[in-house]
Structure formats: C-alpha cells, structure tokens
Amino acid sequence: MTTSRRRSSGSGEHRVPAHDFHAPVLLEQAMSYLIERDGLYLDGTVGGGGHAEAILARCPGCRVLAVDRDTEALDAARERLSFGADRVVFARMSFRVAPRHPLVREEKLAGALLDLGVSSHQLDHRHRGFTFRRGARLDMRMDQSTPPSAADYLAEAPRDALARALREGQAPRPAAVAARIVRRRASRPFATSDDLVAVLEAVLRRRAGHAEKARLFQALRIRVNDEIGALTDGLPAIRDALRPGGVFVGISYHSVEDAIVKRAFRDWSDPSHGLPPRLPVRAADLEPLGRVLTKKPVTAPPGETEVNPRARPARLRAWRKAA
Ligand SMILES: C[S@@+](CC[C@H](N)C(=O)[O-])C[C@H]1O[C@@H](n2cnc3c(N)ncnc32)[C@H](O)[C@@H]1O
Known part of the structure; x- marks a missing residue:
C-alpha cells in the first residue's frame, strides 16, 4: 500500500x-x-x-x-x-x-x-498493453509493479486454468483457444496483441471480429488482474x-x-x-x-x-x- x-x-x-x-x-x-x-x-x-x-x-x-x-x-x-x-x-x-x-x-x-x-x-494507450490494436505489447496490468503481465501469464498458465479463465471471462471458443496458446508457446513466446489475435483467428479459421477480439482480451485482462x-x-x-x-x-x-x-x-x-x-x-x-x-x-x-x-x-x- x-x-x-x-x-x-x-x-x-x-x-x-x-x-x-x-x-x-x-x-x-x-x-x-x-x-x-x-x-x-x-x-x-x-x-x-x-x-x-x-x-x-x-x-x-x-x-x-x-x-x-x-x-x-x-x-x-x-x-x-x-x-x-x-x-x-x-x-x-x-x-x-x-x-x-x-x-x-x-x-x-x-x-x-x-x-x-x-x-x-488504460484501454486507449498502447503502452499499457490492454488493446488488441496491432503491435501492442501484451501487458494488461493495472498495477504495473506486480507480475505477471499478460505475456507472462500466457507463457506459464496451465492449459486447464487458461481454459477456465477464458470461459469465465466469456471469451470465444475458450478450450480451443487455450489449447492453441499452449501449442504455440512451446515454440514462440507471446509478446504482442498480434500473437494472441493470430491464435484466435487460427481457431476460428477466419478473421476475428471486433467483438470476438474484445471478449478474448477482456477475459485475459480479468484473469491477469484477478478482478x-x-x-x-x-x-x-x-x-x-x-x-x-x-x-x-x-x-x-x-x-x-x-x-x-x-x-x-x-x-x-x-x-x-x-x-x-x-x-x-x-x-x-x-x-x-x-x-x-x-x-x-x-x-x-x-x-x-x-x-x-x-x-x-x-x-x-x-x-x-x-x-
Ligand atoms: C472504470 S475506471 C474508473 C473511472 C473513474 N470512476 C472516473 O470517473 O474516472 C476503473 C479504474 O479502477 C481501477 N481498478 C480496477 N480494479 C481495481 C482494484 N481491484 N483496486 C483498485 N483499483 C482498481 C482501474 O485501474 C481503473 O483506473
């Protein structure tokens, strides 16, 4: 405090x-x-x-x-x-x-x-890492002195916990997105919004809509900050x-x-x-x-x-x- x-x-x-x-x-x-x-x-x-x-x-x-x-x-x-x-x-x-x-x-x-x-x-400023606009780093912490950032969370969270968090936050296709995150992070860490949007679009097999991206990013933000x-x-x-x-x-x-x-x-x-x-x-x-x-x-x-x-x-x- x-x-x-x-x-x-x-x-x-x-x-x-x-x-x-x-x-x-x-x-x-x-x-x-x-x-x-x-x-x-x-x-x-x-x-x-x-x-x-x-x-x-x-x-x-x-x-x-x-x-x-x-x-x-x-x-x-x-x-x-x-x-x-x-x-x-x-x-x-x-x-x-x-x-x-x-x-x-x-x-x-x-x-x-x-x-x-x-x-x-927080939403509008790219440096805060809440936005799904292109090229924003994945941070999403309200308190920037306390780990984990969104990128850290995506690197470490067990698949089941990830799927649960995405489901609770009403992200689209939570189980499939969690599985895809785990698969991707084995070869390349998550760094920017583009990485997460790419996972969502791979699961959907099409371009993700604004509302779908918003729901995924919101679910992750809610988990990262233990809201x-x-x-x-x-x-x-x-x-x-x-x-x-x-x-x-x-x-x-x-x-x-x-x-x-x-x-x-x-x-x-x-x-x-x-x-x-x-x-x-x-x-x-x-x-x-x-x-x-x-x-x-x-x-x-x-x-x-x-x-x-x-x-x-x-x-x-x-x-x-x-x-
Ligand atoms: C919707 S904004 C509040 C706007 C404010 N009522 C105004 O008129 O400007 C939400 C704020 O709550 C803060 N916040 C969210 N969860 C919090 C928590 N658990 N403890 C303290 N602040 C929190 C966020 O950092 C953010 O600044």
Missing part, C-alpha cells in the same frame, strides 16, 4: 490531461444514490477522478479516500482533484484491502463506490466498513461482475443471510444487514451512450446498510 497527499511528478511521457483520462459513467445516477451525508467516502476505483470530483464538488462536508492500483490513474486523479486537496487522500492499493487503510480504521465510511473494469486511458477475486473479497470487506445507513454503489461493465454485485447486494438484504440453515427463528424476527436501493440495474440513457459508447454495458446497483 502506498499512501500520499503529495502531488506527484507524474508518469513522464505518458502523462495525460486529467479530463482526457476517462469520462465518468452514470455520474448523476451514482451521485444521487451515493451522497446523502457528510463524511468519508471510499472511491475504490478512482481512475481519472471523475466520480470523486463530483463527490468533493457537490458535498463540502465530504472527504474521499481515492484508491486505485494504477499509478497513472492516481497521477491524473491528483491533478483533477487538486481543488479539494485538503479533503482527499490517495492510496495505491487494491480496493480489496482498502478497508485496512488507516483512515477507514479510524472512521467508518459514509459511502463507497466501485466503478469496475478499466479506464479509457473476480478482488471483487469477491472486496465487497463484504467494504460493506463491513460502512457506517449504519452508508450506501454502496457498484458499476459493472461485464455480466460476470454484475452478477457478483447483484448476488451480494441481494444476499445482504436477506434477513437470514449468514445464519446456519434450519435455525429455530422466523425470518420476520430477523433484521437484514441492509436493503437494495435499485430494484433493477440502472443503465446509461441514450444521451450518454451516444457521447460515450463505453457507457453502453454499464450496470449500476446500489445498496444501503441498515441504520
């Missing part, structure tokens, strides 16, 4: 203006659920700082713990949030362990936001760090992530959640941990998706801890 209030010198040649970094998705909707009271808010995926900016700008009594695994994101967020520097603390860490941050140990959270997945900056593990561990840990009445907002871009958020929020709203089965108590006598605020997931309106197509798959869900 690295924590700092200082402005950093940035990431050299890859520094981008904070407002070009990422357009925040479902901003109004997220704020309408999230900000109710003064206090400490966790932005567990601060990215370019768009959502955190709105929290600080709209709520003078709010402070933000701004967390991201990515140093380039934290640099951009520092710049964007400089107007409220005395109300924000930055931490390079996974949101999975954010509840262990000293600030959260001191004070329970008034609210928490996870805007999952990757930022436009499902972080979400599965992070959700209950962050819930426990909320103060009574605190709100938890999750925005997902992949159906697997959305299903995890949906199930967690639903389970925590069930009065018998966490109790051993067949206890001699009536559900009506039990209090749930909280309640779901969004009966259905909130999606981006056409006005937003026209301007920002990356908002199209977004699903927002909100949950409030019992007071």
Whole structure:
C-alpha cells in the first residue's frame, strides 16, 4: 500500500490531461444514490477522478479516500482533484484491502463506490498493453509493479486454468483457444496483441471480429488482474466498513461482475443471510444487514451512450446498510 497527499511528478511521457483520462459513467445516477451525508467516502476505483470530483464538488462536508492500483490513474486523479486537496487522500492499493487503510480504521465510511473494469486511458494507450490494436505489447496490468503481465501469464498458465479463465471471462471458443496458446508457446513466446489475435483467428479459421477480439482480451485482462477475486473479497470487506445507513454503489461493465454485485447486494438484504440453515427463528424476527436501493440495474440513457459508447454495458446497483 502506498499512501500520499503529495502531488506527484507524474508518469513522464505518458502523462495525460486529467479530463482526457476517462469520462465518468452514470455520474448523476451514482451521485444521487451515493451522497446523502457528510463524511468519508471510499472511491475504490478512482481512475481519472471523475466520480470523486463530483463527490468533493457537490458535498463540502465530504472527504474521499481515492484508491486505485494504477499509478497513472492516481497521477491524473491528483491533478483533477487538486481543488479539494485538503479533503482527499490517495492510496495505491487494491480496493480489496482498502478497508485496512488507516483512515477507514479510524472512521467508518459514509459511502463507497466501485466503478469496475478499466479506464479509457488504460484501454486507449498502447503502452499499457490492454488493446488488441496491432503491435501492442501484451501487458494488461493495472498495477504495473506486480507480475505477471499478460505475456507472462500466457507463457506459464496451465492449459486447464487458461481454459477456465477464458470461459469465465466469456471469451470465444475458450478450450480451443487455450489449447492453441499452449501449442504455440512451446515454440514462440507471446509478446504482442498480434500473437494472441493470430491464435484466435487460427481457431476460428477466419478473421476475428471486433467483438470476438474484445471478449478474448477482456477475459485475459480479468484473469491477469484477478478482478473476480478482488471483487469477491472486496465487497463484504467494504460493506463491513460502512457506517449504519452508508450506501454502496457498484458499476459493472461485464455480466460476470454484475452478477457478483447483484448476488451480494441481494444476499445482504436477506434477513437470514449468514445464519446456519434450519435455525429455530422466523425470518420476520430477523433484521437484514441492509436493503437494495435499485430494484433493477440502472443503465446509461441514450444521451450518454451516444457521447460515450463505453457507457453502453454499464450496470449500476446500489445498496444501503441498515441504520
Ligand atoms: C472504470 S475506471 C474508473 C473511472 C473513474 N470512476 C472516473 O470517473 O474516472 C476503473 C479504474 O479502477 C481501477 N481498478 C480496477 N480494479 C481495481 C482494484 N481491484 N483496486 C483498485 N483499483 C482498481 C482501474 O485501474 C481503473 O483506473
């Protein structure tokens, strides 16, 4: 964990203006659920700082713990949030362990936001190695200080684990692609996006479409960053760090992530959640941990998706801890 209030010198040649970094998705909707009271808010995926900016700008009594695994994101967020520097603390860490941050140990959270997945900056900049555009090196790490990169993972992962990860991430033809990866790596290591696209096209026996490449690269990215593990561990840990009445907002871009958020929020709203089965108590006598605020997931309106197509798959869900 690295924590700092200082402005950093940035990431050299890859520094981008904070407002070009990422357009925040479902901003109004997220704020309408999230900000109710003064206090400490966790932005567990601060990215370019768009959502955190709105929290600080709209709520003078709010402070933000701004967390991201990515140093380039934290640099951009520092710049964007400089107007409220005395109300924000930055931490390079996974949101999975954010509840262990000293600030959260001191004070329970008034609210928490996870805007999952990757930022436009990560996707669009070739040096980050998330893109399937030609010639990009295969990296895909949000935290570039922690191995393995995507190329390392493709070099080492056992075939079964690879197939499972591709299936879980909804990549096309997961078993056949995993087998082909293992065959190819015996003679030549994976280095660039072209190598992985070539494997996919060999399996499909035709040129791969944009959506097929996107699904393969997304599945690999989810595995390389252990995104499902972080979400599965992070959700209950962050819930426990909320103060009574605190709100938890999750925005997902992949159906697997959305299903995890949906199930967690639903389970925590069930009065018998966490109790051993067949206890001699009536559900009506039990209090749930909280309640779901969004009966259905909130999606981006056409006005937003026209301007920002990356908002199209977004699903927002909100949950409030019992007071
Ligand atoms: C969709 S972007 C967030 C954009 C942000 N809400 C904004 O308005 O600019 C997702 C960000 O979450 C970060 N991220 C993803 N998983 C993470 C994790 N487990 N812990 C911390 N940051 C994570 C990524 O590095 C990325 O910067």
